[in-house]
Amino acid sequence: NAGVTQTPKFQVLKTGQSMTLQCAQDMNHNSMYWYRQDPGMGLRLIYYSASEGTTDKGEVPNGYNVSRLNKREFSLRLESAAPSQTSVYFCASKVSALSSYNEQFFGPGTRLTVL
Amino acid sequence: GENVEQHPSTLSVQEGDSAVIKCTYSDSASNYFPWYKQELGKGPQLIIDIRSNVGEKKDQRIAVTLNKTAKHFSLHITETQPEDSAVYFCAASTSGTYKYIFGTGTRLKVLA
Numbered sequence: 001n002a003g004v005t006q007t008p009k010f011q012v013l014k015t016g017q018s019m020t021l022q023c024a025q026d027m028n029h030n031s032m033y034w035y036r037q038d039p040g041m042g043l044r045l046i047y048y049s050a051s052e053g054t055t056d057k058g059e060v061p062n063g064y065n066v067s068r069l070n071k072r073e074f075s076l077r078l079e080s081a082a083p084s085q086t087s088v089y090f091c092a093s094k095v096s097a098l099s100s101y102n103e104q105f106f107g108p109g110t111r112l113t114v115l
Numbered sequence: 116g117e118n119v120e121q122h123p124s125t126l127s128v129q130e131g132d133s134a135v136i137k138c139t140y141s142d143s144a145s146n147y148f149p150w151y152k153q154e155l156g157k158g159p160q161l162i163i164d165i166r167s168n169v170g171e172k173k174d175q176r177i178a179v180t181l182n183k184t185a186k187h188f189s190l191h192i193t194e195t196q197p198e199d200s201a202v203y204f205c206a207a208s209t210s211g212t213y214k215y216i217f218g219t220g221t222r223l224k225v226l227a
Contacts, residue, residue, distance in 0.1 A: 004158070031213070040124070042204060042217040043159070050213060058213075090158055103149070104215060106158030 002026055004107035006091050012113045013081045021076040021110050023091030031094045032074035033058075033104065034066060036087040043090065049074055081114045088112070117142040119207050121218025128195050129226050136221045138205035139187040145207040148188045149215075150179060153202045162203075163190070195225045 007022045025032065030051045035043040045058030049068040063085060065077045074093075078085060091107040120139045128134050140148075146167035151159035165172045165179045165188065172179050176195075181188040192199055205218040 033213075040219055042119075042121075042219040043215075044217075045214070048213050056213070092158075103161045103164070106151075106160065108156075108158050 004091055004093055004105050006089075006107040006110050008110060009108065010111050012115065013078075014115050015082060017081050018077070018079050019081065019112075020078075021089055021091075021112075022073070023075065023107060024073045025091075025093040025105070026072065027093060027095075027105065028071070029093040029095050029105070030071070031096060032068065033092040033094070034064075034074070034076045035090045035092065036060065037090060037109070038087050046076065046089075078112075081112075083114045086112060086114045117145075117207075117214070117216050119205060119216045119218040121205050121221060123221060124219065125222045125224070127224045127226060130195060130197060132195055134190075134192045134195055134199070134223055134225075136190045136203055136205070136223070137187060138189070138207075138218050139185075140207040140216070141186070142207065142209060142216070143186065144209045145186075145216075146210055147208040148179070148181060149206050149208070150190050151204045151206065153204065153220075155201075159204055192223075195223075197225050197227050199223060200225045 004025045033048045034046040047066040049055045052071045067075045089110045092104045094104045095102045149164035152162045153159040176193045178191040202220045204220050206215045208215045
């Protein structure tokens, strides 16, 4: 039982390049989330997927797209990377999106640098 | 908009002393308040949580208190140890929504 896994762990991009961050969970959770973590700003929600087949915007969705490929996998795509997207990206999952009382489980993160 | 303020941003304590981290939330509908610990190079991990119908919860050396009237909640760590050194995040969530609103984090250093 690996929990939430993310690939890659580190990535360096040039401005304008594209890439996809991968996330998978093996806990049979319904909801999945993508956050970015910047110094002094905590965790900010980019996109979430309440259940397989649905995705919705969070606080900071501009410049990103997501795909809920199946119940296990939720990917984040940067179509044209910008230096402002330099950050640490975390994927998380939860049993159910609308039930507050469930723990969110986080992956180990992807550290992305855009030059 | 909704936000969670967290203080202090950094905290240094001597091993064996207590540490207190405080958070204030703005959305009065918030009813679930988790605390996460993030070690260097890892993702956040839940260490304790509290629901709005409870005023205090303890788990060994860790406790959380909630004051709904003042809309603030606090994390208390007693008998701190070097392995408590990490970044701690509070969050507030509301039933029926997807949102977890996170605080900006507190870097705790326990000095041996």
